Amino acid sequence: MVRIAVDAMGGDNAPGEIIKGAVDAASRREDIHVYLVGREDAVKQGLAACPNYPKARITVVPASEVIETEEPPVNAIRRKKDSSIVVGMNLVKKGEADAFVSAGNSGAILVGGQMIVGRIKGVERAPFGALIPTEQGVSLLLDSGANVDARASHLVQFAQMGSIYMEHVIGIEKPRVGIVNVGAEEEKGNALVKETFPLMKACPDINFTGSIEAREIPHGGADVIVCEAFTGNVILKLYEGTGAVLLSMVKKGLMTSLRSKIGALLVKPALKETMKKFDASQYGGAPLLGLKGLVVKTHGSAKAKEVSNSIIQCVTFKEQKINEKIKESLEAKEQAAET
Amino acid sequence: MVRIAVDAMGGDNAPGEIIKGAVDAASRREDIHVYLVGREDAVKQGLAACPNYPKARITVVPASEVIETEEPPVNAIRRKKDSSIVVGMNLVKKGEADAFVSAGNSGAILVGGQMIVGRIKGVERAPFGALIPTEQGVSLLLDSGANVDARASHLVQFAQMGSIYMEHVIGIEKPRVGIVNVGAEEEKGNALVKETFPLMKACPDINFTGSIEAREIPHGGADVIVCEAFTGNVILKLYEGTGAVLLSMVKKGLMTSLRSKIGALLVKPALKETMKKFDASQYGGAPLLGLKGLVVKTHGSAKAKEVSNSIIQCVTFKEQKINEKIKESLEAKEQAAET
Numbered sequence: 120m121v122r123i124a125v126d127a128m129g130g131d132n133a134p135g136e137i138i139k140g141a142v143d144a145a146s147r148r149e150d151i152h153v154y155l156v157g158r159e160d161a162v163k164q165g166l167a168a169c170p171n172y173p174k175a176r177i178t179v180v181p182a183s184e185v186i187e188t189e190e191p192p193v194n195a196i197r198r199k200k201d202s203s204i205v206v207g208m209n210l211v212k213k214g215e216a217d218a219f220v221s222a223g224n225s226g227a228i229l230v231g232g233q234m235i236v237g238r239i240k241g242v243e244r245a246p247f248g249a250l251i252p253t254e255q256g257v258s259l260l261l262d263s264g265a266n267v268d269a270r271a272s273h274l275v276q277f278a279q280m281g282s283i284y285m286e287h288v289i290g291i292e293k294p295r296v297g298i299v300n301v302g303a304e305e306e307k308g309n310a311l312v313k314e315t316f317p318l319m320k321a322c323p324d325i326n327f328t329g330s331i332e333a334r335e336i337p338h339g340g341a342d343v344i345v346c347e348a349f350t351g352n353v354i355l356k357l358y359e360g361t362g363a364v365l366l367s368m369v370k371k372g373l374m375t376s377l378r379s380k381i382g383a384l385l386v387k388p389a390l391k392e393t394m395k396k397f398d399a400s401q402y403g404g405a406p407l408l409g410l411k412g413l414v415v416k417t418h419g420s421a422k423a424k425e426v427s428n429s430i431i432q433c434v435t436f437k438e439q440k441i442n443e444k445i446k447e448s449l450e451a452k453e454q455a456a457e458t
Numbered sequence: 459m460v461r462i463a464v465d466a467m468g469g470d471n472a473p474g475e476i477i478k479g480a481v482d483a484a485s486r487r488e489d490i491h492v493y494l495v496g497r498e499d500a501v502k503q504g505l506a507a508c509p510n511y512p513k514a515r516i517t518v519v520p521a522s523e524v525i526e527t528e529e530p531p532v533n534a535i536r537r538k539k540d541s542s543i544v545v546g547m548n549l550v551k552k553g554e555a556d557a558f559v560s561a562g563n564s565g566a567i568l569v570g571g572q573m574i575v576g577r578i579k580g581v582e583r584a585p586f587g588a589l590i591p592t593e594q595g596v597s598l599l600l601d602s603g604a605n606v607d608a609r610a611s612h613l614v615q616f617a618q619m620g621s622i623y624m625e626h627v628i629g630i631e632k633p634r635v636g637i638v639n640v641g642a643e644e645e646k647g648n649a650l651v652k653e654t655f656p657l658m659k660a661c662p663d664i665n666f667t668g669s670i671e672a673r674e675i676p677h678g679g680a681d682v683i684v685c686e687a688f689t690g691n692v693i694l695k696l697y698e699g700t701g702a703v704l705l706s707m708v709k710k711g712l713m714t715s716l717r718s719k720i721g722a723l724l725v726k727p728a729l730k731e732t733m734k735k736f737d738a739s740q741y742g743g744a745p746l747l748g749l750k751g752l753v754v755k756t757h758g759s760a761k762a763k764e765v766s767n768s769i770i771q772c773v774t775f776k777e778q779k780i781n782e783k784i785k786e787s788l789e790a791k792e793q794a795a796e797t
Contacts, residue, residue, distance in 0.1 A: 189643075253703075254703050254706070254707065264640065267640065267647070267648040267649075268648045268649050299692060301603065301606065301687070301688055301691040301692070304528075308606070308688075309606040309607045309686075309688045310606075310607050312688075332695050333691070333692040333693075333694075333695035333696035333699060334695035334696065334698055334699035335699065336696060336699060337696070337699045337700045337702075337703035337704075338699065338703060347648075348640070349640055349647075349648045349651075349689070350688070350689060350692055352640040352672070353638060353640070353672040353689055353692060353693060354672075354692060354696060355672075356671050356672035356673035357672035357673065357675060357676070357693060357696050357697065357700070358696065358700060359673055360672060360673035360674065360675060360676045360677065361676045361696070361697060361700040361701060361704075362700060362704060363676075364592075364593050364676035364677060365676075365700075365701060365704050365705070365736065366704070367593070368593065368732050368733075368735065368736065369708060369729065369732060371732065372725075372728045372729050372731065372732030372733075373725055373728060373729070375728045375731070375732075376727075376728055378724050378725075378727075378728070379724060379725045379727070379728035379729075381721075381724055382720075382721040382722065382723070382724025382725035382726075382728075383721065383725060384721070385717050385718060385720055385721025385724065386711075386712055386717075386718045386721035386722060386725060387721075388715075388717075388718070389711045389712060389714045389715055389717070389718035389721075390708065390711050390712070390718075392711065392714070393707050393708060393710065393711030393714075394707075394711075396707065397704065397707065
């Protein structure tokens with residue numbers, strides 16, 4: 120049984136969609152036990168609205184406080200001891216849950232992850248890994264938002280952790296690791312990339328394929344896309360923004376004439392199918408890698424489907440013993456460096 | 459008369475499309491004189507293929523060498539004295555041309571711009587400004603590729619120069635200046651952004667509107683989008699890559715069933731019209747701002763239309779005395795700092 124604590128109060132659609140997502144996940148998989156963390160009355164009310172939910176595998180864990188989206192994270196984690204994020208993370212810390220899933224305040228999830236759950240020994244920084252859809256399938260972008268101004272050694276660890284995730288959770292053999300750069304040649308880049316490149320090349324147990332230009336990311340040019348979090352956040356958000364704007368322009372374009380409107384009716388099902396492939400929510404949330412337990416951040420705007428996928432994603436993570444593999448990989452690298 | 463030197467040998471489609479573009483520009487505007495710089499026989503042959511070109515306003519300037527796309531730029535500029543880039547830039551330096559347009563090696567254009575044409579007094583770095591299409595029109599992204607690891611003071615100058623460009627060349631009154639950031643709040647950002655933010659706020663004669671998240675760029679969230687060149691290059695290339703992949707997926711999607719194929723025929727003209735709005739080439743190339751003369755880089759893959767637009771763009775730049783305005787703006791800021 121995989122035990123997953125879910126923040127019932129986090130995100131734009133909490134608690135309704137979160138609860139629906141949790142119920143959906145527990146209904147789809149019999150090996151999941153969900154702990155719904157949040158204001159007891161609100162959570163119970165939400166559950167009451169779900170007919171026939173698997174009662175034996177959904178437990179309500181009361182937490183009276185809520186960390187709001189724009190609250191400064193460090194203070195919030197310190198002061199709101201009975202918030203859904205702090206209570207949920209403590210379940211992971213105490214070993215009562217294997218994972219924590221939240222659509223709430225990213226900063227608080229990041230700070231709480233480091234302060235409450237804690238990093239695996241040897242991990243210097245815990246990056247957010249975001250799964251982004253590509254023409255060929257899906258890539259892992261990390262760090263997509265946790266550590267701006269990260270250092271070269273951090274980026275190398277991101278590559279190691281990301282490779283393990285893509286191989287064992289997503290199932291891509293020998294995932295290709297690329298470092299985000301402004302050109303394909305080794306001599307290109309800013310100071311950070313130039314320092315990181317040779318370290319990546321020398322790192323055992325990753326399949327480093329060199330620089331990746333941003334243009335190649337949507338084409339699926341690498342499976343693990345490594346960068347510091349400022350660049351990663353820009354990539355993630357621009358990806359979403361460009362997609363949204365282009366699709367809205369296409370839709371508007373289809374409504375400009377009677378001819379195109381009739382055509383739109385005919386192409387709608389095919390277009391919908393195509394766009395599904397470019398929908399990140401099918402892959403669930405962004406794991407915060409390198410912690411002693413699994414912490415997953417889903418979009419603030421996540422609806423039931425994405426919440427459910429984020430919860431189910433945790434099962435593979437646990438089954439594949441990702442954290443043990445991360446530990447082994449870091450130790451192997453240390454040993455390689457010593458010899 | 460605006461005199462524009464054009465690199466006939468640079469880019470994937472040189473010399474054919476470059477020459478066609480130059481002829482088109484000179485035919486469209488009677489106040490343009492084009493100097494086509496390149497291998498004499500090749501250029502003359504190309505011109506011979508253009509019927510009725512305005513002979514009096516197109517001059518061939520021989521240059522026997524070509525700087526290739528992947529050549530290391532500093533060496534290339536130093537050694538290939540008779541290359542089309544060096545010869546063309548020397549025309550600008552000597553005051554025989556007002557501007558130089560090239561689709562060639564970006565690094566060589568950047569190095570040549572600084573070493574041959576030279577920076578305006580007071581300009582610390584010359585950024586590439588790329589015009590990117592948005593839902594609302596067009597924004598200027600700078601630095602889109604010249605100075606990785608730029609400093610805060612450089613970014614402030616980019617904002618000043620970009621504002622002048624957008625106001626006087628593109629015609630946007632009081633252009634909104636945004637700094638690329640990972641959140642909208644002032645306390646967010648990496649070390650560079652945190653240092654730059656207050657300097658931007660204190661800068662006279664720019665309309666600083668604060669941070670812009672990458673998600674807002676395609677929505678047209680700012681007219682002048684400021685960042686250092688690593689981030690800028692990632693934005694520019696991801697913008698192009700995401701657009702290309704999404705459109706190719708839409709096209710493929712339209713071909714999946716008989717029903718959608720029939721629909722595709724009906725929606726095609728409307729879609730084409732929509733996509734034109736998202737086509738950067740209509741705006742011409744990326745100016746290298748802050749030099750004593752105008753240097754414009756067009757896409758390596760530019761065809762005649764984009765080359766022609768890049769050339770015509772130079773006329774407004776000259777007429778609006780952009781370089782004089784940049785000088786004045788920098789001096790005004792210096793005086794403001796002194797008092």
